[in-house]
Amino acid sequence: DVKVTQSSRYLVKRTGEKVFLECVQDMDHENMFWYRQDPGLGLRLIYFSYDVKMKEKGDIPEGYSVSREKKERFSLILESASTNQTSMYLCASSLGDGNEKLFFGSGTQLSVL
Amino acid sequence: DQQVKQNSPSLSVQEGRISILNCDYTNSMFDYFLWYKKYPAEGPTFLISISSIKDKNEDGRFTVFLNKSAKHLSLHIVPSQPGDSAVYFCAASPGGGADGLTFGKGTHLIIQP
DSSP, X not given: OOOEEESOSEEEEOTTOOEEEOEEESSOOSEEEEEEEETTTEEEXXXXXXXXXXXXXXXXXXXXXXXXXXXXXXXXXXXXXXXXXXXXXXXXXXOSSSOOOOEEOOOEEEEEO | OOSEEXXXXXXXXXXXXXXXXXXXXXXXXXXXXXXXXXXXXXXXXXXXXXXXXXXXXXXXXXXXXXXXXXXXXXXXXXXXXXXXXXXXXXXXXXXXXXXXXXXXXXXEEEEEX
């Protein structure tokens, strides 16, 4: 069965800290994505990657960076966390054959104090 | 500029009746549409999709209708069940690429006993 695993369900960090959110998929998918979900705003795309070491900016990349050193792993990095980055972060993957169906992880609820 | 719009933040339906969730889009390049269901503190799960070459797709209690000329799609759930209470996201893609999905803001469906 398809599996996207996010390393933490809940995370509390302080303003200015560097934060790493990890995501692993076991489906050999080409594409991986990071979204954030906020009440009333839906899901917004932060960054995505269609190959190892490749990354593309989404709609709201400011304050974030990503790393994809291996096909199965996609990391989201908050260089200096701020309170407006408190959110639910969702990792997703897709096969990459033109089929756009995304499979999501369970999400990480990040609180920045 | 919101390319995928779900104008109803919430919808309340009696158990056993039909639930109709609506979605409008503005980007004429979108040719693949999906509905996702999300419970609190969980990642979205895929529900049903439709390609622009079709106007209807059915899967059990769930049917999606696409009206390309009106740039409108709807999700019908019949009969509605208590477990259907969740947030439903409409999503769209231009297809064929790896750019991820553009999501609406979601509609919170509440099924009343």
